[in-house]
Amino acid sequence: MSEPVKVPGAEGRLLPVATARQVATHLWTMVHGRRRALAGVLVLFLAEAAMSLVFPLVVGRLLDTVIAADGSGVPGSFWWQVTLLIGAAIATGVLAWIAAGALARFAETVIAELREAYVTAALGLPRRVVETAGAGDVVTRAADDIAQVSDALPEVVPRLCVSGFTIALVATGLGTLDPRYLLGFALTVLPYVCTVRWYLRTAPEVYAAERAAQSGRGQHILGTLTELPTVTAHRLEERQLGHIRDATWGAVRWAMRTRIVQNRLFGRLNLTEAIGLVSVLGIGVWLALTGDATPGQVTAAALLFLRTVDPISSLLFVMDDAQSALAALGRIIGVIRRPDPEADAEQMPAVAASGPADETPVADAPISAVGAVNVMEAAEVHFAYRPQRPVLSGVSFHIARGETVALVGATGSGKSTLASLIAGVHGPGAGRIDRGVPRTSIMTVTQETHVFAGTLRDNLTLTARETDDEQLLHALAVVGASSLVSSLPHGLDTPVGHGGHPLTAAQAQLGALARLVLADPQLVILDEATADAGTADAVLLDRAAAAAVQGRAALVIAHRLSQAAAADRILVLDAGRVVERGTHEELIAADGPYARLWRAWNAGATAMSTSLEGEAVQRISPVQESCPPQA
Template sequence: MSDADTATGTLPPEGGFPVADGRATAAEVWRLSRGHRLKLVAVAALGIVSTAVDLIPAVAIGLLVDRVQDGTAGLGTVLTATAVMALSAVLGTAGTALTIVLGTRTYHTILAALRERLVERALTLPQHLVERAGTGDLISRSSDDVTAVADAAPAVIPVLTVTVFTIVVSLGGLTALEWPYAAALAVVLPVYAVALRWYHRAGPQAYRAERAAMSTRAQQILESQRGYETVLGFGLAEQRHRAVLTTSWAVALQSMRARTVQSMLSGRLNLGEFLSLAAVLVVGFVLIERGDSSVGGATTAMLLVLRLLGPLNQLLLVFDTLQSALASLSRMIGVLTVPDASEPTATAVSGTAMAGTAVAGTAVRLTDVTFSYDHGPLVLDDITLDLREHQHVAVVGASGAGKTTLAAVIAGIHPPNTGNVARPGHVAVITQEVHVFAGTVRANLTLAAPGATDRDIRAALDATGAAGLLARLPDGLDTVVGTGGHPLTDAQAQQLALARVLLADPELAVLDEATAEAGSADAQQLDRAVLAVLAGRAGLVIAHRLSQAASCDRIVVMEHGRIIESGTQDELVSAGGVYAGLWAAWVSGR
């Protein structure tokens, strides 16, 4: 990345990630259906045939009525009609069941592909975008919304499959029988269209509001869980309880609103059903009176309409579930529509980022950089800093000086408000909050280097002073650690994280108080591990202990978001400035 390039990204709208519109949702579903379209065509063909077979009983009953009225029906006629109806019922049911099974399998295959894309995109989103939109919103989309779409399958697919094919076949059958019957039904269909149009306006709004309320509730619960110690320490339990309770009631109210919309739809469907039956009865009476239709023909028409009205009403009723699923689907695909940042990001190595290439000979260059969180006061103010290749720079300062923010901007986690940031193509970040993933030690270490051999892993552990750790683990590299696994101390977890960086072999390592959680007994060992990690590459160290800063090539002192001192250990101590005072206090306190 050149000097003119800036680490920027497109912020999502306030209140969460974007929601994909209908066109974007349809385009993504169509793309995901690639490779399954022949199956979908086969499902459609099988559904039409099965539905046509399923309508044979209505025709058979109509013919039987005419034979009875003519006095030509006998036991053979009744048995034949009964056998035909039984056979068609069996074949139609079997065909419909097979259609639903094939459709459901294809649906879940496509949904699985979408879920994989969603998780993949979520894991590569820049951290500042996730923080801006809210972690709870992202979790809700990858959990609640995925569940809503998956759970809709048993309710939607059977009804949708049967209804669409039944409408097509029934209208064709009515037209073939006597076109006035089809015309009578067609006249009433606008009632359903009006009901659907009304619901299309009211339904999505209700369900989007319900899903948004769920996201807000998820955010409140997540913040309460993550900040559990803070909540207890400051006596905020009751306040957090009220916040969760308030958002939960908001979910309940939005859910009641959605159910009210559903009830209003049911009333409109009942009206449409009444008008459909009345229209066909009146037309049948007129046609029979004029001799243009028989009683059997009218009976067949009524049975076809009755056969149609059931699935049609079910379709519009399940449209409630369908709308909810589509709202969730749009929210899921909305995450995929978040534009990539102008520079790529890498997979995490306890927080790894990748960016463009810096100026030759310079690992990092910051020029006139400013940064603030959500348009608040400046946390970084006019920062200009160069970090040469293979140079190790320590950043020190009081709490709140902007050290961690500087590290995040250099790593590409946060884009600057103004100014330019240039960095190498592979940057690894370790913070003091080191995460141990649930899995084996080997799996934890090869996250950053999938091709690493056991020999590479042991060499990295040895370099970070963690070789003895394997001897204490029951199954060596195959020992399961993390949640539910073998417990590790804070120092051991930090050793694993440092070994992971060695295996990743970045051009720039950013250590943000990476060993701050270590006790005094482990401090020297972890300091040596840090030096091993920094060897041969550029390094930025947010120093918790000044002994770490003293071992670096250069020290930068920050205060109120600005760099106030910069130089080597000896230069700063001799200058008698802020760092000299910090060093004197550190030496006397050891």
């Protein structure tokens, strides 16, 4: 099971992080069918490494050739040795160029598939998971972590193989020159081993914490931006800025710790390299003084050892990159390999419940068997985001098949929270919510509608990929948006969203309602879906919403009481309690809280709004006239 990484000071719980074994297993599965291509890339890099060792050996021979000539002319072997040097340099360059190109093609394909798999998995996350973890964590993994993998992955695999191969070849070359050179080479092994053990013990935790701190910062920033109206309405600017400031400094502190680890690593490497070079040169000088080595052999030995400095340093440097990349991969693959969404409720932290209050909640109608008559039943539901601060207290009601239930109440009365519980975003702290339909057949439409970059067709088929043009046009006709297609230069194939043809807020909302029709859910939740509409568009959107939910069970959080008046039943919430319920006519006759709200709302309806409503009706054909009969 993947374990979440927690950041001190971060609120909520971050998404799961895959273990090293899970990362290795997933990557090995991804390269299935490409393993020969990967092996070919590695062979090219190994050939480049072998060719690069020709230089020190030939330079040593060349030095001995020059010394042996002793002014008697240029021997014929000199030109062969120079030609070999030039040929080896050209071959090394060509091999490096071919290998880099092959690796780039291989890595780009793997990274693209990894990115697509992550985006697919992220889009499939249930709302409760995203809201608990925070959108910042999802976005940070999609941006920073994938960028980290893209930068590091093309370097890690070849360097690991090339470095090990080069070290083995250098050791063989030194032993061929004189086995005693291996003593100086061996003196570097113990410091290198100690450095690697220290690094592997210290770095992974630091890098994982640094990536998690970046997510914590992104969570606070994105959460503040997306909920900016709430933040400003409740005057929480200073508190949120404080959270962002603390999270940013936390990310900076962890970033500094990674730099400290890197600096200590580099210092130990430099000291080890100095010890090794002095040892090899010392042995070489001693061998030359005793007549057991020529100046050329001493030079070749020193150059060969220096050839190990770069791959060993590269090996440890790439381990530094690998730690950061592995931390990022763990966070990406943790989402891709996430457990079954149905198990999320068990993994998410329990929501604090408020116990039943002293007051007796308003009773609902008798509960029938879920699925036979009702699609949803809530019984004595209590919920609180924080202990001792109840948001919902003893809420009971049901939604019958084909019935529209409206929720009415002041801001903060618990309407959106109740809708979230019905949708399955949260679980009740006490009581129960029974659903007669699968959660995949529950769809929520809010006032925040996003237009994705792509064609109008792409935006409409997000919820139903296998949809033909006739079905798309029918869905648009149902919500009264047939004129939208004809108003665009290329119809359904017109690019919209960022960089494309701009859509008005009303057109975007009509598109969302058309997506709802195409998805064909059994239970619809409209969370103030038309709240942002101006008076001229309100009539259009209200009719579109009514047409979209026709024949389906629906829970409507009514921003305008005209929506509530059209519902089959109305629930009035006050401080998390159902204080009234009934039809519009029944509640008006009762002359209670709803009747007072209705009179206040009617008093605010001006003649101008009536005029604009008539204008909207004339401008756009009524839904019931433009909609063909539904099957």
